[in-house]
C-alpha cells in the first residue's frame with residue numbers, strides 16, 4: 153500500500169476557502185479535500201494560517217490490532233508523552249471507544265505520560281478504512297503576536313492573506329528571493345520573516361517605510377526596506393508580491409497601477425498581485441500571463457473582496 157508521509161488538517165471559514173486552496177496548490181502542488189491533505193512534502197504548520205496540524209505517520213494499517221502490534225514493534229520509549237485522537241470526516245468511532253484506543257496506545261509506549269505539558273504529542277486517527285498513528289505537530293499560532301505590531305494603518309492586509317501570499321510567492325522554498333514591492337507597514341514582511349523566508353520590501357512613502365522598519369525590529373527581524381518608487385529598484389527577485397494601493401489614503405489611478413506592475417516586471421518574472429478592483433486587463437497588457445486566481449471577501453462584508461492573481465512573464 154502506497155501511503156504518504158504526512159497528513160495535514162486544515163481550519164478555515166467559507167470566506168477564506170478559495171485562498172486556502174490557492175495556498176495549498178503552491179505549498180503541496182494540490183488542494184486539500186474535506187479539510188485534509190496527504191502529502192510527502194514536509195511543511196511547518198505555523199507558517200500557514202490554515203494548516204492546523206501535521207501528522208508525521210509512524211504506523212498505519214487497515215486492521216486496528218495490527219496497528220497496535222506495529223506501534224509496539226517501534227519500541228517507543230519517551231517520558232512525558234501525550235496521545236490525541238483526531239476525528240476525521242467519516243470516522244464514527246464513539247467517545248468511549250476512542251478513549252479505549254488511546255489507552256491501548258498508551259500501554260504500547262514506554263514512559264510516563266504528561267497531558268498538561270507534554271514533551272511530545274502522538275495522535276491516532278481513522279480515515280477511509282485506514283488507521284494512522286504518528287507524531288503530531290500543531291500550528292503554534294505564535295505569529296498572532298504580529299497582531300500587536302506597534303505601527304498599523306487602514307490599508308493593511310489581513311495576517312491570514314499575508315501568510316498565504318508569502319507561501320504562494322515562495323512556493324514553499326525559503327531560498328527564493330522575494331520582494332514586497334509596496335510593503336506598507338510590513339504586514340507581509342513580518343510573516344515572511346517569521347517563516348524564515350528571504351524577503352526585501354519597498355515603499356514610496358517615507359513615513360510608512362519608517363513604520364515598517366519599526367515593526368520588523370520590534371519582533372527582532374532583519375530585512376531590507378527600500379524607501380523608493382518601485383521603478384528605481386534594480387535588484388532581481390525570483391518573485392514579487394504587489395499589494396496595490398486602493399483607498400483614499402493610498403489611492404491609485406490605472407496609470408499608477410500599470411506603472412507599479414510594469415516597474416516590478418523589470419526585476420522579476422513572477423508576480424503575486426493583490427487588488428480590490430478587477431485589473432485583469434491591466435495585467436494582460438503588462439507582458440504577464442495570469443496562471444492562477446482567487447478572491448477573498450472580508451468576513452461579514454460580501455461587497456468588499458480582495459482579488460489575488462498569480463502571474464508569470466510571457467515568453
Ligand SMILES: C[S@@+](CC[C@H](N)C(=O)[O-])C[C@H]1O[C@@H](n2cnc3c(N)ncnc32)[C@H](O)[C@@H]1O
Nearest residue numbers: 308309334336337339355356357381382395397
Ligand atoms: C495597500 S498599501 C500596502 C499595504 C501593506 N501590504 C500592509 O499590509 O501594510 C499600498 C502601498 O503602496 C505604496 N506605493 C504606492 N505607489 C508606489 C510606488 N510607485 N512604489 C512603491 N510603493 C508604492 C503606498 O505608499 C502604500 O503604502
